[in-house]
Amino acid sequence: MLDITANTPEFDPAYASQAAFRALMECMARPGQIRSLKGVDAPAPFAPATAALIKSLADYETPLWLDPAFAAAPQAAEWIRFHTGAPLVGDPAAAAFALIGNARALPGFAQFAQGTSEYPDRSTTLIVQIEAFSGDAITLKGPGIKTAQRLAATPLPADFAARMKDNRALFPRGIDLVFVAGTDIAALPRSVMIEER
16 A cells, blocks of 8 residues: 655655755855756646746745746646645736746836835745756855856846846845746845846
């Protein structure tokens, strides 16, 4: 008889959720460092790590916003509702998390909740799917980085460095970003600074 209480990779959703959350926290604490996590099967356009993060982070009290790439796939919304119960919102500023399936069309950061001076945590975290952690690298500095950290992510909008500079100027307000490529993730919290070339 199969013991479904056994701690096995085949049946351990709690462990998988904790592992995804822990990987995300490590990425937030060390901006630009890439971590791998066990992905979750989900319909397109989900990357495996995006699905794992959403299963770990979202519940019925967590409003999600979907970019056009995700919104155009009804099976994505159905998967979110079934696995998390999270409400989908049409206003990006009302979202706790925003799923971005097309990094080339990354919306302007000002569209999302920036938090307040009293409650900076009431901001939107963007989960941005990219093609790969490769290409032209940016140099990161700030808390959690000993001297400097390089991060390559493809694709990024041409004005990405300027956006991040404006975002940093809002600190402690501002948005946080999580990049996802397959089962790999990296984070750029609002505290990070991008070094000018």
